[in-house]
Amino acid sequence: MSDNLQLEKQLCFRLYSLNKLMCRLYAPVLKELALTYPQYLVMMVLWQYKTGISIKDLGIKLDLDSGTLSPLLKRMEKQALLKRNRQKKDERVVVIKLTQKGIELQKNAEHIPAKMFAVTGLTFEKLQSLNQELDQLIENITD
Amino acid sequence: MSDNLQLEKQLCFRLYSLNKLMCRLYAPVLKELALTYPQYLVMMVLWQYKTGISIKDLGIKLDLDSGTLSPLLKRMEKQALLKRNRQKKDERVVVIKLTQKGIELQKNAEHIPAKMFAVTGLTFEKLQSLNQELDQLIENITD
């Protein structure tokens, strides 16, 4: 009786659990920066695009739609981390740009990747190969 | 300039993205059963515990607390998939038990694991080893 409907056999359940565990691991660290986990992901993109990025492109990077990003960015603007401005050339486009406060927050975040890597208990080689396997899986299931 | 604050380098972002992708892959399949993704996970546990399981134990299996499970189970009860009953011996405990409708839904779900496995594009061996690696990671970061 090969019952395949078992939680323990599901790859999807492992990904679901691991994502939640990761969020919980990051939560206390990010609390010091007054960021939620998705907000931290947004900040990582913005730290790489200090000249600004459109909400559309931000959505492509993070794989999130406007229904999620619009209110999220509004909350971050309220925290004075970023500004939103309509693009002159195309009034449909809203460009997101970090404020000075948002830029300076990067200094306080720089220790996080190493800290979290340590928590995973993986060797650097293991991490690299796991990342590769997950990238392959992402590619496979992305149409 | 080894900028470690890059989205592309983060294991956590891959897990975050993969979890979302998985949910989206399951959504249309689960829609036929009128289930959401977390509800499907609950059903998988209940199909294994047809004699009933307490909300606490369900929470341990799924790694979810009462703040999530209480309203979720209430919605599922409204759909007549399950019943909640206080335990006689210990009135604090609520036991969740499938209704006939809930039990019969299993037949309609039995094709899902094979279907989703196919979508991953992984060989069975690859799936097994990935599952093992993720289990290892879960163990490492679970205190």
Added chain:
DNA sequence: AACAATTAGGTTGCACACAACTAATTTGCA
């Protein structure tokens, strides 16, 4: 130029997750 189709972003409604708290019940220990 005129107008349909496309594009970018926003809004609404619903379903999670989870922190923080409350209420009811049971347990354990002085």
Added chain:
DNA sequence: TGCAAATTAGTTGTGTGCAACCTAATTGTT
């Protein structure tokens, strides 16, 4: 036995995700 501590669910409030829909601006075609 009496009562503080622990246990189990439930509630409230906030922040995502996402489907479905809307508005405004731009583009493409005739």
